[in-house]
Amino acid sequence: MKKRVFFALLFTFFLLFSISAVGNASAAQFTQQDFTSQSYCGTCHRTLYDQWSQSLHAKAFSDPIFYSVMNVAIADMGGKDSDGGKLIQDYCLHCHTPIGSLTGDIPPTTATSTNAISCDFCHTVSDISGVGNGSYINSPGILKRGPFKDSFSPAHETVYSELHIKSEFCGMCHDVYHPVNGLPLETTYTEWKQSPYAAEGTTCQHCMMGSQNNARAAVDGPLRSLIKTHEFTGANVTLGKRDVAENRLKHAASIQMKTNKTEADPKEKVKLTISITNTSAGHKIPTGLTEVREMWLEVKAIDSGNNEQTIFKEEYKTVLEDDKGVHDGHVPVWRAVKVFSDNRIGPKEKRTYKKELMIPAETSGKMTIVAVLKYRSASPSLTRSLGFDDFPVIEMAKTQKDITVTNTGSLASPCRILSVILISAITAVGGAGFMLRIRHGT
Ligand code: HEC
Ligand code: HEC
Ligand code: HEC
Ligand code: HEC
Numbered sequence: 001m002k003k004r005v006f007f008a009l010l011f012t013f014f015l016l017f018s019i020s021a022v023g024n025a026s027a028a029q030f031t032q033q034d035f036t037s038q039s040y041c042g043t044c045h046r047t048l049y050d051q052w053s054q055s056l057h058a059k060a061f062s063d064p065i066f067y068s069v070m071n072v073a074i075a076d077m078g079g080k081d082s083d084g085g086k087l088i089q090d091y092c093l094h095c096h097t098p099i100g101s102l103t104g105d106i107p108p109t110t111a112t113s114t115n116a117i118s119c120d121f122c123h124t125v126s127d128i129s130g131v132g133n134g135s136y137i138n139s140p141g142i143l144k145r146g147p148f149k150d151s152f153s154p155a156h157e158t159v160y161s162e163l164h165i166k167s168e169f170c171g172m173c174h175d176v177y178h179p180v181n182g183l184p185l186e187t188t189y190t191e192w193k194q195s196p197y198a199a200e201g202t203t204c205q206h207c208m209m210g211s212q213n214n215a216r217a218a219v220d221g222p223l224r225s226l227i228k229t230h231e232f233t234g235a236n237v238t239l240g241k242r243d244v245a246e247n248r249l250k251h252a253a254s255i256q257m258k259t260n261k262t263e264a265d266p267k268e269k270v271k272l273t274i275s276i277t278n279t280s281a282g283h284k285i286p287t288g289l290t291e292v293r294e295m296w297l298e299v300k301a302i303d304s305g306n307n308e309q310t311i312f313k314e315e316y317k318t319v320l321e322d323d324k325g326v327h328d329g330h331v332p333v334w335r336a337v338k339v340f341s342d343n344r345i346g347p348k349e350k351r352t353y354k355k356e357l358m359i360p361a362e363t364s365g366k367m368t369i370v371a372v373l374k375y376r377s378a379s380p381s382l383t384r385s386l387g388f389d390d391f392p393v394i395e396m397a398k399t400q401k402d403i404t405v406t407n408t409g410s411l412a413s414p415c416r417i418l419s420v421i422l423i424s425a426i427t428a429v430g431g432a433g434f435m436l437r438i439r440h441g442t
Contacts, residue, residue, distance in 0.1 A: 028104025034140040035099050037112050041119040044155060044218040049119075051230040056240055057117035061097040061108060063239060065378065068386040070096075073334050088334060094134040095173045102138060117173075120144075126161075128168060131189060132175030147228070153218065167192055170204040174288075178336060185320075185333045186290070191283035195347035207282055208232060235286070235293070236377055238391055246394055249375050252281045253345070255297075255397045257371050263404045266364070270357045270403055272311070274299060274371050277350040284344040286375065290318040291333065294376040295344075295396070301357050304365035311369070312355050318342040330381075359405055367403040 038058075042049030052058055060066065070092045077084035093108070094101045098121050100113030108114045123146060126139040144153070145161035152158065163169050171189030178185055192198055210229040217227045233244040253276055260271040276297060278285050286293040299312040320336035321327040327340035345351055359367060373396040380390045 028102070030102050030138070030140055032099075032103050032105065032110055032112055035103070035112050035118075035124070036120045038115055038118045038120065044153075044220065045119070046219060047212075047215070048217065048230045052119065052232075054241055055230065055232040056234070056236055057232050058115055059239055060095070060116035061093070061100075061114050062116070063096075064388065065239075065383075065386065066092075066096055068388075069332075072386075073332065076332070077334065091179050095176070098134065098136065101134070122164075125163065125169070125172075128163065128172055131168060131171045132173075133177050133179070135172045148217075151217075151221075154220070165203065165205060167198070167204045170208070174204070176333075178333070181337055183336055183338065185336065186288050188283045188287045191287060191347065195282060197282040197347060202282065204282070207280075208234070234288070235375065237394060238377060249394050249396045252279065252285055253277060253373055253397050254279050255371050255373055255399045257299075257369065257399050257401055259369065259401050259403065262402070263406050264359050264367075265407060266359050266361045266405060268359050270359065270369075272299070272355045272357060272369065273352060274312075274355065275350050275352040276345065276373055276397070278345045278347055282347055284346050286316065286344060289333075290342075290344060291320050291329075291331070291336075292378045292382060293317065294379055295373065297371065297373050299355065299369065299371045302368045302370060303360070303363050304367075309357075309360070311357050312353065314343075314353070316344045318344065357403075359403070363405045364407055365405060367405055368400055369403065370400045371398065373397045 038049065038052070042053075056063065070089065073088050073092065074080055074085040077088045079085045080089075090101070090106055093106050097106075097108045097113050097116050099116075099118065100106050100108035102121075103113065105113045112118070112120075120140065121138070123144040124138045124140040125136050126145065127137040129135045129137055143157045143159055145159055145164060147160070147165050148158065149160040151160075167189060171193075174186065174188040175184070175190055176186035177183065184190070189204075192204060205228060210231065212227050212229055213225060214223060215227050216223055231241055231244060233240045233248060235245055235249055237245040237249075256275045256277075258273045264270050274297075281287070284290075286295045294315070294317065296313060296315040298310070301309045301311055303309075319327050319329055319340045319342075320331040320333065321338040321340040322331045322335045323337045357369065375394045375396050377391045383390055
């Protein structure tokens with residue numbers, strides 16, 4: 001009964017919301033003919049096209065993980081033909097296939113829609129209606145908006161657009177709020193906005209669109225000292241460019257570890273200070289879909305016989321809570337009413353832990369303490385439930401310290417006792433002899 005009331009409310013909210021904010025899908029603003037296919041843009045902008053076609057923007061609809069999660073959401077909201085199912089589909093596709101949404105082609109059927117976040121979508125955005133939830137306003141047509149003030153193209157008109165070089169352009173979609181209760185679900189833009197990078201004027205484009213020096217933006221275009229690449233590689237090593245994504249992950253954070261000694265006896269305590277720093281990400285790590293992404297710190301001690309002992313493990317993520325107070329790590333975004341916890345590491349933030357390692361009694365030789373920060377795009381429990389292989393685990397940062405287990409304490413004490421006895425005995429014998437010699441006058 002309670003559940004039914006909740007869903008009735010949810011549907012009403014969804015209906016109201018769809019009319020007010022995301023209703024673009026049903027109320028088509030444009031036709032498919034208003035947008036140009038990316039393959040046409042690619043005839044002149046070849047390099048940019050090749051880069052873009054490998055990006056997650058090109059795959060935002062065909063991405064099998066996205067597609068599967070959306071289908072789970074649709075089923076959970078009442079199925080494909082129900083109002084709830086349709087509304088959630090409209091909501092997801094508003095960002096994952098914006099041209100489909102703008103032209104009412106939902107679920108998308110044409111290549112222009114299924115190629116998701118494409119050239120002509122981004123370069124006809126003329127304004128924003130706020131930040132997040134797909135706040136784009138488009139003016140499709142012959143005029144293409146971009147970063148140049150002196151651009152001339154034989155194929156289309158060009159105009160300088162300040163919006164395109166600002167983070168707010170990316171913030172249109174890289175901040176996701178629950179459509180009913182407004183709960184922030186993905187906050188990459190806001191994390192940047194509150195960071196030192198925003199204050200110093202370093203934008204999303206600076207880091208997430210690589211730089212190409214002395215290059216042409218189009219085959220017949222002029223040689224320019226700087227243009228931006230269109231790979232849009234983040235942390236997704238499975239669907240994005242693996243080497244670039246891995247490299248990004250390996251440069252995002254660093255680990256420092258100190259120990260209060262480098263030699264220790266068995267059963268002695270070694271004090272550890274471990275710090276991890278978000279050195280280079282302009283947002284929290286992890287970011288985006290952080291109830292799904294996995295990042296964790298593992299600190300282990302390994303002895304010379306390869307026996308491992310976990311000293312400490314910490315996961316960094318957001319945990320969502322549903323309306324029944326459940327926060328078991330499996331609450332899907334569409335059922336979330338609250339962020340139960342969030343312990344992710346902010347831009348330039350350093351997190352320090354003080355821990356202790358008790359050297360086991362039987363240890364001798366070398367003991368290695370290893371601290372590793374690891375990342376995986378999604379948990380095996382999620383990928384397996386959707387029928388996919390496990391995502392690879394990437395090592396973001398690693399450091400280690402050796403402790404020499406000397407056994408000085410346990411070996412020295414019997415020796416020390418023995419030597420004390422011996423010295424005392426020699427002294428006693430020697431002393432007695434001396435006294436005797438004095439007495440006898442020799
Ligand atoms: C997610 C949105 C997005 C998509 C998709 C996209 N662009 Fe861009 N593009 C941008 C932004 C933002 C800039 C400006 C970057 C800057 O200078 O800060 C840009 C810059 C450009 C430029 C200027 C040269 C340069 O690279 O800096 C050209 C030309 C261009 N894009 C063409 C294309 C073409 C062709 C495609 C499709 C193959 C495409 N874009 C796809 C957002 C996009
Ligand atoms: C406001 C725009 C927006 C809306 C609406 C949206 N998404 Fe996304 N989605 C994104 C962005 C941006 C990312 C990339 C996040 C990141 O960096 O981790 C993403 C990523 C994802 C991913 C991860 C894909 C992968 O391969 O790792 C899944 C799954 C996903 N979205 C599902 C959904 C579902 C289901 C819905 C509807 C309930 C939805 N999204 C609605 C913007 C949106
Ligand atoms: C016939 C070749 C050709 C085609 C087709 C073409 N362009 Fe261009 N485009 C150019 C040239 C040349 C420039 C100028 C490059 C420069 O100034 O460095 C240009 C510039 C641009 C710019 C930069 C504008 C600015 O002021 O910053 C954007 C954005 C752009 N094109 C997008 C597109 C999109 C989107 C498509 C497909 C709908 C497309 N182009 C199709 C040749 C073409
Ligand atoms: C129309 C909405 C939209 C806009 C505008 C947009 N993005 Fe995205 N972006 C997405 C979606 C959706 C995904 C996730 C696709 C997927 O994984 O299925 C994504 C993925 C990405 C990824 C890959 C994330 C990963 O996990 O590897 C990067 C990087 C990225 N976007 C950067 C940018 C930047 C930089 C801008 C601004 C220049 C921008 N995006 C503008 C919707 C958008």
